[in-house]
Amino acid sequence: MKPTFLKACAVAALALTIASSASAHRAWMLPSSFTLSGENQWVTVDGAISNNLFYPNHHAMNLDTVTVxxxxxxxxxxxxxASGKYRSVFDVALEKEGTYRISSGGAGYMASWEEGGERKRWRGNAETLKSEAIEAKPGVQVSGNVRRIETFVTLGSPTTTVFATEGTGLELKPVTHPNDVFAGEEVTFQLLMDGKPAAGIEVDIIRGSDRYRNSEDGLKLTTDATGTIKFTPEEAGAYWLSTDSEGKGMLNGKEIQVRSSYVFTFEALPL
Known part of the structure; x- marks a missing residue:
């Protein structure tokens, strides 16, 4: 039996879903096209953090960590x-045939401690953690984070070179190529955590333009022992996949909490 995108079945549940949707801030990148053909092609990519998917209404995405x-x-x-109040934008020239990976994110640390009767908070990378001697603060608590926001664009025939993984945090290892997804056909994606199958984590998948629906019609899945999910998008359009996981990591010989998140935008084409 194929999974289907959930429908609200009661007034109370519907009200809760709408309230949750309205208060959630979701990060995303959306290319002007996911698949193209021909020569001298470009895509324009929008990036934002918004209450509604693919409708910029909260905060522009920071472009400092964008890589292609x-x-x-x-x-x-x-x-x-370029960045405005609610939306950032950039262009990518597709000079070679195949699949391009467009990403934002990275790894960092957060810390908190008491100083002079006040609670201090700090956020930064490994270099500033060391240079500012954050670990030496009395009673300091340090945690790590690894975040990725991605999308994939293909010119001509799909390729797989860009799916090579780094082995840190949550990563996507597609079984179904992200630019070969069709409405009504089963899709299989695998998620990895620090290079190993991310088993038992929850994954949310929501079709875009939820601003114009009474409910999210979202799908909530849990990865199996191999870190795999399978689902069937019922309608054509752009989709948003999100997941996160809490785990342990090491920092200078000490165990710390590490939170990893992964967001991925893809398109389901009509058959």
């Missing part, structure tokens, strides 16, 4: 970067 990799695995320049 071409079908050969080599970096590609993100051009014409």
């Amino acid at each position: 990799f071409g079908p050969d695995g080599k970096p590609v320049e993100a051009q014409n970067k």
Whole structure:
């Protein structure tokens, strides 16, 4: 039996869903096209953190950590970067045939401690953690985070080189190619955590333009022992996949909490 996108079945449940949707801030990147053909092609990518999917109404995405990799695995320049109040935008020239990976995110640390009767909070990378001697603060609590926001665009025939994983945090290892998804056909994705199957984590999948629906019609899945999920998108359109996981990590010989998150935007084409 194929999974289906959930329908609200009671007034109370519907009200709860709408309230939750209205208060949630979701990060995303959305390319102007997911699949293209021909020569001298470009895509424009929007990035935002919003209450409604693909409708910028909260905060523009920070473009400092945006990276693009071409079908050969080599970096590609993100051009014409600009940020407004609610939306950021940049262009990518598709000069080679194949699949491009467009990402934002990275790894960092958060810390909190008491100083002079006040609660201090800090956020930064490994270099500033060391240079500012954050670990030496009395009673300091340090935690880590690894976040990724991604989308994939293909010119011509799909390729797989850009799906090479780094082995840190949550990562996508597609079984179904992200640019080969069709409404009404089963899709299989695998998620990895620190290079190993991310078993037993919850995954949310929501079709975009939820602003114009009375409910999210979202699908909540749990990865199996191999970190795999299977689902069937019922309608064509752009979709948003999100998951996160709490785990343990090491920092200078000490065990710390590490939170990893992964967000992925893809398109289901009509058959």
